[in-house]
Amino acid sequence: MNKRTFIKLTSAMAASPILSPLMAAMPDEKLKNWAGNLEYGTERLYSAESLEQVREFVPKQSRLKVLGTRHCFNTIANSTDEFLSVRPMAKIVALDATARTVTVEGGMSYGQLCPELDSKGFALHNLASLPHISIAGACSTATHGSGDKNGNLSTAVSALELVTATGEVVQLSRKADDTFRGAVVGLGALGVITKVTLDVQPTFQMRQYVYENLPMSQWTENFEAIESSAYSVILFTDWQRGKFNEVWLKSRVEDGKPFRAPEEFYGAKRATKNLHPIAELSAENCTEQMGVPGPWYERLPHFRMGFTPSAGKELQSEYFVPRPNAIDAVMAVERLHDRITPHLLITEIRTIAADDLWMSPCYKQACVTIHFTWKQDWPAVQKLLPLIERELAPLGGRPHWGKLFTMPPQQVHANYEELPKFVALCKRFDPQGKFRNEFLNANIFSGS
Numbered sequence: 001m002n003k004r005t006f007i008k009l010t011s012a013m014a015a016s017p018i019l020s021p022l023m024a025a026m027p028d029e030k031l032k033n034w035a036g037n038l039e040y041g042t043e044r045l046y047s048a049e050s051l052e053q054v055r056e057f058v059p060k061q062s063r064l065k066v067l068g069t070r071h072c073f074n075t076i077a078n079s080t081d082e083f084l085s086v087r088p089m090a091k092i093v094a095l096d097a098t099a100r101t102v103t104v105e106g107g108m109s110y111g112q113l114c115p116e117l118d119s120k121g122f123a124l125h126n127l128a129s130l131p132h133i134s135i136a137g138a139c140s141t142a143t144h145g146s147g148d149k150n151g152n153l154s155t156a157v158s159a160l161e162l163v164t165a166t167g168e169v170v171q172l173s174r175k176a177d178d179t180f181r182g183a184v185v186g187l188g189a190l191g192v193i194t195k196v197t198l199d200v201q202p203t204f205q206m207r208q209y210v211y212e213n214l215p216m217s218q219w220t221e222n223f224e225a226i227e228s229s230a231y232s233v234i235l236f237t238d239w240q241r242g243k244f245n246e247v248w249l250k251s252r253v254e255d256g257k258p259f260r261a262p263e264e265f266y267g268a269k270r271a272t273k274n275l276h277p278i279a280e281l282s283a284e285n286c287t288e289q290m291g292v293p294g295p296w297y298e299r300l301p302h303f304r305m306g307f308t309p310s311a312g313k314e315l316q317s318e319y320f321v322p323r324p325n326a327i328d329a330v331m332a333v334e335r336l337h338d339r340i341t342p343h344l345l346i347t348e349i350r351t352i353a354a355d356d357l358w359m360s361p362c363y364k365q366a367c368v369t370i371h372f373t374w375k376q377d378w379p380a381v382q383k384l385l386p387l388i389e390r391e392l393a394p395l396g397g398r399p400h401w402g403k404l405f406t407m408p409p410q411q412v413h414a415n416y417e418e419l420p421k422f423v424a425l426c427k428r429f430d431p432q433g434k435f436r437n438e439f440l441n442a443n444i445f446s447g448s
Helices: 011-015 051-060 110-119 135-140 177-183 214-219 221-226 323-334 337-343 376-394 409-414 417-427 437-443
Strands: 023-025 045-049 083-085 093-095 101-106 157-163 169-173 191-198 207-214 233-235 242-253 268-270 315-321 344-352 365-374
Touching: 051 083, 051 157, 051 191, 083 214, 093 110, 093 169, 101 110, 101 157, 157 177, 169 177, 177 417, 207 214, 214 221, 214 242, 214 323, 233 417, 315 323, 315 376, 323 337, 323 344, 323 376, 337 344, 337 376, 365 376, 409 437, 417 437
Parallel strands: 045 083
Antiparallel strands: 023 045, 093 101, 101 191, 157 169, 157 191, 207 242, 207 268, 233 242, 233 344, 315 365, 344 365
């Protein structure tokens, strides 16, 4: 969250028996998402500090959405009626060392949790490139990190607590019925997440090395070897000169197993200083590289918690393709390089393991993602996305739920075999569509 004041309580609101436990936001500026490309449809933002306040507020609204750390680039979290924030609910509820789980309130971010978790001797299996994002929001949209054997962030979820449209509190667990697998990547359509339980493991140290100028031909010829060469492997390219500008290798420090970083890696040269994914930018806000060991939560993300992440004003799009189609997909995009590069800041390519969550793009299939960080020129990007989507469609391409895309709803639907079950689950939890909005109606509920 930035330093703007979002919460102001008026005397009229304080006198209201409905709103007295809550605070309503009246920002000095229009309420926008993190990148500033999206202006939300309402400034009515209410903040809950407890489960009881959530339960009091939700049944009295006809329509609302939960607003987290505002890192979605599309309108999946938008509301034209009411927003509810649970950001003040950001405590660790329980750490079970025997079960290896941690339970946190629904407003907590990864940046808040990870240092505390590490101090107790535990770690998460993976993190996204930014630690600033909320845990509930990231899991609800199948946000991911990277690694051949690492599922997306939602695969760590073992239990959820939700407040439904009527104010009922529902507990869901991986050990219970099939409902859980439909609810974890819930897209904000089921209710307000007030608690999340995550799997944890013993804490570990990591090293991070960066290599420059990996020929794409080397990647296509050695795909499996390169992608399995570290715990997490990330490639960055601007689609110029047939190469990946940078390869980031994030490796666990294992006892008795030193990681040797050769000067050359499949034709790429080991960097001699810390680098930003966008070469022109300072690496000051990036996590430590050069093989310096550090805790997992200071190496798995690309950006440090204490700094403004990434490049600032930008747009983001991302597409998942089944792993067997990864090389064909990258080469298909590469053929568009002359159209793409004038509007691009950088592209990032990562691998994600398969999972069993209904609305995850990695449901029953390992994937490779092609992520685009664009200059903030939506008219130009809006013309480019259909070209990219047309190339990726035959290869099973599907968009990230929280990023910009133009793919028609019927094409999105075709990629999710459990969509009918998910729609039925939404209707069971929220029969009047209280948590729906224009994005969900178009991309999930159209034709249902």
